[in-house]
Amino acid sequence: MNRAAGPVGFAAAVATTGAAIAAVNAATTPPLRPGPPVPDPVTVLVPARDEAATLPRLIADLRAQRGVPGLRVLILDDDSTDGTSAAAATAIGGDPRFTVHRPEGGPPPGWVGKPAACARLADLAAAADPGHARRPDEVLVFLDADVRLASDALAAAVRRLREMRVDLLCPWPSQLAVTPVERLLQPLLCWSWAASAPLPVANRSLRPSLAVACGQFLVCDATVYDAIGGHRAVAASVAEDLDLARALRRARRRTAVVPGGGLATCRMYTSGRQLRAGHGRWLWTAFGSPVGAALVLGVATVTYTAAPVAAITGPGRRWGLVAYGAAAASRLIARTLESGTRPTPAEGVDALVHPLSVLALAALTVDSHLRHRRGTLVWKGRPLRRG
Incomplete structure (x- = not known):
């Protein structure tokens, strides 16, 4: 692995580990x-x-x-x-x-x-x-x-x-x-x-x-x-x-x-409105603190978004492809684990846009933190006070 491909190689290692964990879970649970x-x-x-x-x-x-x-x-x-x-x-x-x-x-x-x-x-x-x-x-x-x-x-x-x-x-x-x-x-x-x-x-x-x-x-x-x-x-x-x-x-x-x-x-x-309200009420708690959220989402963005881009345009193309493939595989294995059935063709397509899913999750998390700081989170008509 050359030095230019170092971050992409790290992303490939993270994504491959995730796929391996998902496979173990599917096989043992x-x-x-x-x-x-x-x-x-x-x-x-x-x-x-x-x-x-x-x-x-x-x-x-x-x-x-x-x-x-x-x-x-x-x-x-x-x-x-x-x-x-x-x-x-x-x-x-x-x-x-x-x-x-x-x-x-x-x-x-x-x-x-x-x-x-x-x-x-x-x-x-x-x-x-x-x-x-x-x-x-x-x-x-x-x-x-x-x-x-x-x-x-x-x-x-x-x-x-x-x-x-x-x-x-x-x-x-x-x-x-x-x-x-x-x-x-x-x-x-x-x-x-x-x-x-x-x-x-x-x-x-x-x-x-x-x-x-x-x-x-x-x-x-x-x-x-x-x-x-x-x-x-x-x-x-x-x-x-x-x-x-x-x-x-x-x-x-x-x-x-x-x-x-x-x-x-x-x-x-x-609907998107319900999804934003439902996930937004708790995502600000998901990673312990704003700093924790920034660290986790930073790694996730590099692993599941930047690495696939590198597979097309940047150095470390081979490792970018590995990261992209492992990410899609982990998504499909998780779906199999959850549903007990083989993924459908539509779910296969969804796995291919996994980088966009991670970006959307990051955006939802940032939005949740901002609304929590402002004290504007509401769920089912009830305001959620800042904690």
Whole structure:
């Protein structure tokens, strides 16, 4: 490697390492699979704010679950204005396993909306039992309203929680992307950890820095959840899912992530505006500080953007091609890991524009930091105060 090609060679090494990590993860971490029923009592908790359009589909999926005879579902209408409660009641159709709650008022001072809603749901679940005590083998499942589940998903997730002997399991839903802006950015959610966190190590470690979690679908041992204070431990967090996993690891409790495969899917956003608002509310926290964000995004830009350009125009063309190919490969492997299926031709095209995806992520992160500094971040009509 000549000196002129040094930075491009470094980029090739980083990209190749990412592809290798993704390949190891895909080879060693099986997705959720259907299996026998689970004996554990399972309480599903669904926070819902203005989800009248999506919540009925999740309720239909939950009503169709198999292998969870101890299932009950608590839904919290978090001060919605779109008829979420009425839509939920219609979808429930009198099923006695389901309860809809609509408490008065928004989150308490110092709380962000979602952790406040999750904490309220957990309290309601405990209060529903005689003596306000948890059942010792109870499992809590936190689900976002836009998640879709196959009929064996809950049983498979609870079974994997127990088989892995972890206290918090994140069955990562396959992220659906339809519009061009979704296809540009949504695959980076899985790719960001699949190409950087070797799961054979990360899923066994107690280091908070190696935790991976997604609040769309979280499965937790109820007793352990209570022991760390539940969502009260992350009351002010805009990334409460990851911070909850980190809090558990600091308490010497194990957490893990596994692919949801074909049993869990989610389409988070349907427009660029929603995507900017949704990711912008938390990206300012993603790398620890503005300096950390600058360092990580600087390396990512060189690796996944500058190196492919060098493959065409600059010195170190060979190493630029290696970096570009490894980046595309890591993206495709991550997609296979996430979905449990081979990438489609469209996803192959998306992988080829991975440099543009990284640039878009960098721009979103800068935008999130700027809006956080200005105190203008808003999510679902609620301002997110500067932290």
